Amino acid sequence: MIISELKAQKIIDLTTTNLKAVNTFMTLEKMDGEKVVRFVKNPIVKKFDEPTFVRIDHLNFTNGIIEVKVLSRILADAPDFARGFIGIAFHINDSNSNFESIYIHPLNARVEDQIRRNRSIQYFSYPDFKYQRLRKEFQNKYESYADMALNEWIQLRLEVQGQKAKLYINNNNPHLS
Template structure:
């Protein structure tokens, strides 16, 4: 199936307003590719959505995601399983970047995000290990500014690796958010000052960055 026909097929469906404990069928969801390519796939007989960043976008921490339609998300919980593989032409600095954007505004010029760097988690360099997870806020608070102005506050260590499923859970309440991985009881990263403030709301996006072939499955949204 050609990419244009594939995207038209994906866009032809609509999802209902988010309801309590709602599972989102990514193969039938209304989505929009924002500076990414997307296609349906299958792993072990289960459907997945495959996402790669547009190589024309060379900056980091940009609006590069599959955006889901539906009621705006403000507070609640987002759960999704992700798997990151490196593309054959991935640059040396690729880390398998993959995650979730949330509270995305209409023109994609403002959003919050958590993502992971799977290659960092088991590196021999402890500093890299400490940068396995990341929060950023687009457009003014990308990873480099946050790392410079508040070292260690918006990134942390968590165990994970490439080519394996990682269960992501994000809990958002007002100007606070917590990132949990792989069913852990406690968060691996806590942010107490979401940069767009407590009243921000918007869409949810499945986010990737350079060098990543990202796989997404089992998306669930629990709004409050």
């Protein structure tokens, strides 16, 4: 993971001392010779739209660029409505109770249903503007499409400047801004 802020670049070393699991189980593993962070939602968290992420401790990110490669896979026990979501949370407060996130849903990207395809990328702001509220009040504004698939490495580049954020997937033009 690479985080750039104010023209300074910081490469985050993936260790258990600088990463904090929030309502998830996290392990550091090797995959194809590279160190990766694997995390899955803690099953005791019953609501599907509660904070579930791994955060980088002791990093004050306001504006800048976050780049990360992600791999989304379906767990055998995943419910139909929550399968394969993965993304980036940012502007996280100290108590993890307020943050923004842009996430991808690779499973939607290649389905026949156009409405579902158009929901392969989504933005939300927790806790006041969860995706359901944004979808109802601002139809299609905070959702978009990008071609991607499960079980593939996907390059995400998030550029944050004030109240604006742009998401680039696999080095293509922005898919959500």
